Amino acid sequence: MKLEILKEIIKKKENKLExxxxxxxxxxxxxxxxxxxxxxxxxxxxxxxxxxxxxSKKNGIVENTDIFIETYIRPIKVxxxxxxxxxxxxxxxAKSLNFEILIIDPRGYFASEQRFPSxxxxxxxxxxxxxxxxxxxxxxxIALTHDPKIDDPALQHALKKKFYYIGALGSKKTHExxxxxxxxxxxxxxEINSIHGPIGIKLGGKSxxxxxxxxxxxxxxxxxxx
Amino acid sequence: xxxxxxxxxxxxANDWIKTNQKVVLATVIQTWGSSPRQxxxxxxxxxxxxxSGSVSGGCVESAVVRECVGIIKDNQPFKKIEFKVSxxxxxxxxxxxxxxxxxxxxxxx
Numbered sequence: 001m002k003l004e005i006l007k008e009i010i011k012k013k014e015n016k017l018e019x020x021x022x023x024x025x026x027x028x029x030x031x032x033x034x035x036x037x038x039x040x041x042x043x044x045x046x047x048x049x050x051x052x053x054x055x056s057k058k059n060g061i062v063e064n065t066d067i068f069i070e071t072y073i074r075p076i077k078v079x080x081x082x083x084x085x086x087x088x089x090x091x092x093x094a095k096s097l098n099f100e101i102l103i104i105d106p107r108g109y110f111a112s113e114q115r116f117p118s119x120x121x122x123x124x125x126x127x128x129x130x131x132x133x134x135x136x137x138x139x140x141x142i143a144l145t146h147d148p149k150i151d152d153p154a155l156q157h158a159l160k161k162k163f164y165y166i167g168a169l170g171s172k173k174t175h176e177x178x179x180x181x182x183x184x185x186x187x188x189x190x191e192i193n194s195i196h197g198p199i200g201i202k203l204g205g206k207s208x209x210x211x212x213x214x215x216x217x218x219x220x221x222x223x224x225x226x
Numbered sequence: 227x228x229x230x231x232x233x234x235x236x237x238x239a240n241d242w243i244k245t246n247q248k249v250v251l252a253t254v255i256q257t258w259g260s261s262p263r264q265x266x267x268x269x270x271x272x273x274x275x276x277x278s279g280s281v282s283g284g285c286v287e288s289a290v291v292r293e294c295v296g297i298i299k300d301n302q303p304f305k306k307i308e309f310k311v312s313x314x315x316x317x318x319x320x321x322x323x324x325x326x327x328x329x330x331x332x333x334x335x
Contacts, residue, residue, distance in 0.1 A: 001251060001332050001334050001335075002244060002334075002335065003334055003335060006236060006239060006334055007240065008241055009236055010236055010237055010240055013232070013236075013237075023330070023332075025304075025306060025330060028303045028304035028332060030332075058265075059264070059265045059266035060255075060256070060265050061255060061256055068253075068255045068330065070266050072255070075232075076227070087298075098232045122311075138227060148287065164227065224227070224228050226227040
């Protein structure tokens with residue numbers, strides 16, 4: 001692989017673009033493939049096959065050829081509401097899992113650069129913050145403030161946009177009250193039941209890193225269920 | 227749904243190159259049967275045999291490192307190698323899980 005291709009790949013990954021690396025295993029030539037962009041002469045005769053394979057979002061050798069494709073897809077967006085202690089551990093775990101993390105917290109003293117170095121933090125109320133974030137059914141929400149003023153608007157947004165994972169921190173009692181508020185706000189039982197509350201899988205631990213681990217485990221598990 | 231679990235091997239390769247190391251990229255391009263790591267898994271190896279990442283979770287890494295150092299010495303741009311199931315004798319290179327993998331080695335230049 002040429003060094004300039006390697007550098008180009010790294011740049012595209014940083015910019016969260018979707019693309020593929022195509023390599024001719026017989027000649028050693030490789031190049032970057034992007035949808036709707038023409039391939040070079042070396043690869044153009046495989047154009048249709050490469051396009052078809054790319055749509056499957058898999059890695060592998062294109063059938064009956066010596067072309068290897070590795071596809072890069074956008075990381076899944078995970079929105080954390082509440083720049084709290086647990087969030088600091090969550091951010092660490094999520095980094096190695098390659099989720100794209102955004103933190104929302106209107107309380108400046110929580111959402112500080114010092115507590116979350118080089119993280120994408122939106123220092124606004126959820127209703128305002130969501131105006132700046134593109135979200136869809138491939139987005140996840142982790143609500144950690146257990147303050148209805150902050151969590152509830154975020155949960156409502158996530159339910160309306162049908163996020164694939166919605167989790168909310170809080171005891172059973174807190175969650176019951178939360179469900180009641182959402183019901184009063186007009187959300188159906190099915191919608192409300194789709195919220196993971198109390199959040200996380202049962203690991204048994206109660207410390208912040210253990211709770212963060214239980215949340216991230218649930219998040220990964222739900223990612224593959226979809 | 228699929229997430230792009232990414233081990234940042236290519237970024238590390240770039241860092242190694244910045245410090246004037248020669249780097250070979252090893253990529254799992256095909257698997258048959260049960261194999262420890264999926265297609266697209268990567269490791270990098272320099273001319274001294276230092277390595278990062280993984281193509282088999284430990285089963286064939288030593289052989290991959292030898293092959294990578296070899297292609298740097300011989301100035302060979304790329305090479306495809308295959309590994310099959312190992313027999314019972316300890317320390318022999320092969321996949322204990324009974325699978326087979328093909329690994330593509332390429333120098334970054």
